[in-house]
Amino acid sequence: MFSSALVFAVIVVGGVTRLTESGLSITEWKPITGILPPLTQDDWNVEFEKYKATPEFKMLNHSMTVDEFKSIFYMEWGHRVLGRIIGIAFVVPLAYFALRKQLSASMPRQLTAMAALIGVQGLLGWYMVKSGLEDSIVETNSVPRVSQYRLAAHLGTAFVLYAGMIGTGLAVLFDWKYANKGVWSGLKDGTSWQTILSNPLVKRFSRASWALTGLVFLTALSGAFVAGLDAGLVYNEFPYMGGRLVPPTNELFDPAYAKDPSRSDLWRNVFENPTTVQFDHRVLATTTYFATAALYAASLRPAYKAILPPMAKRFAAIAFGVANIQVILGISTLLYLVPVSLAACHQAGSVALLTSMIHLLVALRRPGAAARAWRQASVAARRQRQP
Known part of the structure; x- marks a missing residue:
């Protein structure tokens, strides 16, 4: 840690x-x-x-x-x-x-x-x-x-x-709590973890959490291209880009960025054109925000609320809260022409959002083999000591 x-x-x-x-x-x-x-x-x-x-x-x-x-x-x-x-x-x-x-x-x-x-x-x-x-x-x-x-x-x-x-x-900290105290993902009686994790709703929520974590990573990676090309210094407005939600196609796929005479490599715009790179980052960031909101909303539904462990529900809420802060930081960084302080906070925010998602994934993880063996041995020893 x-x-x-x-x-x-x-x-x-x-x-x-x-x-x-x-x-x-x-x-x-x-x-x-x-x-x-x-x-x-x-x-x-x-x-x-x-x-x-x-x-x-x-x-x-x-x-x-x-x-x-x-x-x-x-x-x-x-x-x-x-x-x-x-x-x-x-x-x-x-x-x-x-x-x-x-x-x-x-x-x-x-x-x-x-x-x-x-x-x-x-x-x-x-x-x-x-x-x-x-x-x-x-x-x-x-x-x-x-x-x-x-x-x-x-x-x-x-x-x-x-x-x-x-x-x-x-994972080690969570396993230690389970092995020594029987606590799993916020539940004092951790014996129900198998029932919870085998529930179809929890499996669906876990898959969605993994997908969202991948989306968070991809969005952060697209931010590296924005930084590398100084793409944050073009179209310093939101949600529009030059008065439009989507810039003109000939600007997003500018032939000037193609190196092949046949222009078959217009895909280079995705990684080398500052306008396209910023637009891609906007789309990914917006998608990430709404996906985080959807996951949090799902955790509030009665069916999910009844079965999800406390830690999973808590970190779904935290992830949504961090996503809100991250959106505010991202838009502010853009509008104020990428000041160092705001841009640094925005990059830190991406790590914070990833952190909350990793917490969520660990909360939906089964105890490790060593922790399970330790817990079984402890329970067995306690039973033997009982008269």
């Missing part, structure tokens, strides 16, 4: 790094020695000279001073150091618990996969930064920026890592 909180933080810090255009300030990736920032003025001058060779400096920041450079350098440096802290905070305890054999049978594989994902995330981060340091940007882009594809991969991997960490942590 502590590691997932760190990943939450690094996602938000990464968003601020992107919004303040600090991500290209460090031109090298040094996993070990890079943990220390420049310590002397000469060191700062060396780093600044490296930055001067980048397209971003040549195109945007050619009048920047060393002191101004320090502010963006520290933002990116902080983001990278936080990533290293996550690796240490996760891998060291993992090794400790694994060596002491204090993990259940499936846990080592699961946690090792997360540890590997932390390493992959670091590689993806550098792969993304490299795309913004290539000299070809000067010829192809009017504004230096990293590849939106690599940015989406970097953010998507962070979301997967976060979901894995917090989902695993919550």
